[in-house]
Amino acid sequence: MKIRDAYTIVTSPGRNFVTLKIVTDEGIYGIGDATLNGREMAVVAYLEEHVIPALIGRDPQRIEDIWHYLYRGAYWRRGPVTMSAIGAVDLALWDIKAKAAGMPLYQLLGGKSRERVMTYAHCTGKDIDACLEEVEAHVKQGYRAVRVQAGVPGIPTIYGVAKKEGERYEPADSDLPAEHVWSTEKYLNHVPKLFAAVRERFGDDLHVLHDVHHRLTPIEAARLGKAVEPYHLFWLEDCVPAENQEGFRLIRQHTTTPLAVGEVFNSIHDYRELLENQWIDYIRTPLAHGGGITHMRRVADLAGLYHVRTGFHGPTDLSPVCLGAAIHFDTWVPNFGIQEYMPHETVTDEVFPHDYRFEDGHFLVGETPGHGVDIDEAAAAKYPYRRASLPVNRLEDGTLWHW
Numbered sequence: 123m124k125i126r127d128a129y130t131i132v133t134s135p136g137r138n139f140v141t142l143k144i145v146t147d148e149g150i151y152g153i154g155d156a157t158l159n160g161r162e163m164a165v166v167a168y169l170e171e172h173v174i175p176a177l178i179g180r181d182p183q184r185i186e187d188i189w190h191y192l193y194r195g196a197y198w199r200r201g202p203v204t205m206s207a208i209g210a211v212d213l214a215l216w217d218i219k220a221k222a223a224g225m226p227l228y229q230l231l232g233g234k235s236r237e238r239v240m241t242y243a244h245c246t247g248k249d250i251d252a253c254l255e256e257v258e259a260h261v262k263q264g265y266r267a268v269r270v271q272a273g274v275p276g277i278p279t280i281y282g283v284a285k286k287e288g289e290r291y292e293p294a295d296s297d298l299p300a301e302h303v304w305s306t307e308k309y310l311n312h313v314p315k316l317f318a319a320v321r322e323r324f325g326d327d328l329h330v331l332h333d334v335h336h337r338l339t340p341i342e343a344a345r346l347g348k349a350v351e352p353y354h355l356f357w358l359e360d361c362v363p364a365e366n367q368e369g370f371r372l373i374r375q376h377t378t379t380p381l382a383v384g385e386v387f388n389s390i391h392d393y394r395e396l397l398e399n400q401w402i403d404y405i406r407t408p409l410a411h412g413g414g415i416t417h418m419r420r421v422a423d424l425a426g427l428y429h430v431r432t433g434f435h436g437p438t439d440l441s442p443v444c445l446g447a448a449i450h451f452d453t454w455v456p457n458f459g460i461q462e463y464m465p466h467e468t469v470t471d472e473v474f475p476h477d478y479r480f481e482d483g484h485f486l487v488g489e490t491p492g493h494g495v496d497i498d499e500a501a502a503a504k505y506p507y508r509r510a511s512l513p514v515n516r517l518e519d520g521t522l523w524h525w
């Protein structure tokens with residue numbers, strides 16, 4: 123088998139997505155997700171200029187060799203653009219291999235470790251009461267786990283909360299970055315009240331998660347982790363920017379609140395200190411940004427040595443291709459924890475037909491050979507790319523802060 127053709131498809135059904143399609147001389151093709159929110163065209167250029175020309179004529183079944191060819195062979199290793207490009211190739215090649223074998227991807231990985239994949243939903247509200255209503259609605263739909271984010275009095279816009287009630291939350295909501303304001307003091311004083319209210323109304327069994335979105339320092343994160351211990355969170359996510367891995371030592375010394383990290387990581391090396399020191403509990407890198415299945419299963423195996431489980435990033439800014447592949451991975455991986463799920467818009471699902479199903483707060487993997495997600499290129503062509511940027515965040519005095 124040989125790679126006959128490969129090309130990128132950029133489409134914006136509701137939001138921007140980049141897809142890589144690899145076509146073989148035997149008629150089988152595979153697709154991979156190359157979407158890097160707010161930096162989409164950088165990955166397109168990387169693929170078109172540097173990767174696709176080098177793929178033509180290669181044997182698509184040699185996934186491992188192609189991975190190292192693109193990683194070691196580039197000389198310039200790691201980084202979100204490089205690893206997203208490699209991730210897209212890798213997902214497309216696993217799709218091809220599974221189709222050629224006539225198997226759903228999870229079978230090729232080693233078969234089912236579980237019957238269904240637990241997900242968590244996003245519940246947001248302009249204040250605590252509005253957020254509790256969202257939780258109520260999701261619990262009624264069958265979710266066992268919810269991420270709660272509520273507006274903070276005195277902060278005009280807040281991460282994860284939709285601009286208008288009933289609307290979806292979309293971080294890349296403007297041509298150039300919108301400017302948000304942040305106050306750590308107001309947030310830290312307010313947020314434990316949210317968890318107290320959730321536990322009071324919904325009891326102890328519901329899994330409750332929260333995303334800090336990299337906004338605290340280690341000592342502030344330690345204070346928050348400690349303050350919310352009585353509400354036993356499933357996890358506290360991205361409580362600090364993680365470039366300073368050593369900072370987690372301090373957080374860990376102070377709190378038993380479980381920690382999730384890694385949606386902006388792209389390499390096993392980003393995790394090494396965190397895992398080896400047992401400073402975290404969940405890994406978050408999505409397959410599309412972490413060099414695909416070939417690399418992320420190594421990260422998951424390393425994590426497993428330290429009792430760390432997966433909790434893959436699953437926002438709407440990863441396409442159904444990444445989500446579909448993740449559901450196969452989640453069905454197989456022994457140390458699965460949870461899968462994030464933000465439902466895609468109907469137009470997105472129309473462009474990306476798929477066989478995964480959602481039922482009672484869980485995903486059910488499909489049985490179609492491959493990863494089970496396709497792209498309707500004629501439908502995709504109806505939605506041209508529009509530049510969209512993630513916001514920036516400033517403290518009340520104007521200092522640029524972490525977003």
Ligand SMILES: O=C(O)[C@H](O)[C@@H](O)[C@H](O)[C@H](O)CO
Pocket residue numbers: 159293333335385435436437439462512
């Ligand atoms: O936990 C999450 O789902 C994330 O933090 C997202 O909301 C990101 O901000 C977004 O994916 C950036 O592109």
Ligand SMILES: [Mg+2]
Pocket residue numbers: 333335359360385
């Ligand atoms: Mg997050």
